[in-house]
Amino acid sequence: MFLVLTMKLGIIGCGAIGTDVALAADKMSEIEQIFLHDINQISAQKLRQQLKKGKVATVAEFIQKVDVVFEGASQEAVEQYAETILSAGIDFIVMSVGSLFDDQLRNKLIKSAREHRCKMYIPSGAVCGIDGLMSASVDVIDEVTLVTTKPPASLGKKYTKRTVVFDGVARQAVTEFPKNINVAASVSLAGIGFDRTNVKIVADPVATRINHKILAHGKFGRLRAEVENMPNPKNPKSSYMASLSAIATLKRIVSPIQIGV
Numbered sequence: 001m002f003l004v005l006t007m008k009l010g011i012i013g014c015g016a017i018g019t020d021v022a023l024a025a026d027k028m029s030e031i032e033q034i035f036l037h038d039i040n041q042i043s044a045q046k047l048r049q050q051l052k053k054g055k056v057a058t059v060a061e062f063i064q065k066v067d068v069v070f071e072g073a074s075q076e077a078v079e080q081y082a083e084t085i086l087s088a089g090i091d092f093i094v095m096s097v098g099s100l101f102d103d104q105l106r107n108k109l110i111k112s113a114r115e116h117r118c119k120m121y122i123p124s125g126a127v128c129g130i131d132g133l134m135s136a137s138v139d140v141i142d143e144v145t146l147v148t149t150k151p152p153a154s155l156g157k158k159y160t161k162r163t164v165v166f167d168g169v170a171r172q173a174v175t176e177f178p179k180n181i182n183v184a185a186s187v188s189l190a191g192i193g194f195d196r197t198n199v200k201i202v203a204d205p206v207a208t209r210i211n212h213k214i215l216a217h218g219k220f221g222r223l224r225a226e227v228e229n230m231p232n233p234k235n236p237k238s239s240y241m242a243s244l245s246a247i248a249t250l251k252r253i254v255s256p257i258q259i260g261v
């Protein structure tokens, strides 16, 4: 239990999602200062110029000053910084959730967050239905399937008819279709894990947007959640919904009211 008056935010990764989060945080009265870090100095500087509360700094420079760090960079950045952040007792919002497929890394970070009494937040990202899956997972879930339908071009392929290009479990999907990694990871973590979550990837020439469907059944009943994503204008490879979920997570952290699980 904690009551936030104002807090300082660190951002690692000043690309599409990091920029959307920083611009939103700049307008939040609860956020007092925003530290920006990117391996590309120009990206960090450009973003700083758009903010009232922004300051460019390395992670080592801002770690003693911030209350929460947002990662919107890469899996490598999670590997590089997550342990340092959590072991300093600082809450960490992870966007490159595919990094958590690594059981050793994930368990190490959970242990560190527990020992240092801080939290690792995983926004639902580009999918919808994570709340229902989390509630359902309190009791028995028999089956979870993530169906991702993409225009063939986004898979770098040409198909003239609807084709199932992958049908297997999440852990296997990640090695064959690494671009689906974040969504498969979020769904697996919320539900029944990487080895029991089914993933189907469909190339559909009729599709113009990336569509994610979660289908689950269990003791709770049956769940079907679907989203059709618009690309982020700053990076068409990322769904705009991913930025919105990151901002919603930050709002959840600073807000006195928590809606949903």
Ligand SMILES: NC(=O)c1ccc[n+]([C@@H]2O[C@H](COP(=O)([O-])OP(=O)(O)OC[C@H]3O[C@@H](n4cnc5c(N)ncnc54)[C@H](O)[C@@H]3O)[C@@H](O)[C@H]2O)c1
Residues within 6 Å of the ligand: 012, 013, 014, 015, 016, 017, 018, 037, 038, 039, 040, 043, 072, 073, 074, 075, 076, 077, 080, 095, 096, 097, 123, 124, 125, 126, 127, 182, 183, 186, 234, 235, 237, 238, 239, 242
């Ligand atoms: N959870 C989800 O559903 C979801 C959805 C979309 C994207 N993502 C992930 O979020 C991350 C950010 O996505 P984006 O669209 O903003 O990407 P982007 O390419 O627009 O921006 C990433 C930024 O991070 C910087 N960066 C990369 N590695 C870094 C490092 N080690 N240290 C510091 N900076 C680093 C890059 O220079 C770039 O400016 C990616 O890993 C992406 O896979 C997750």
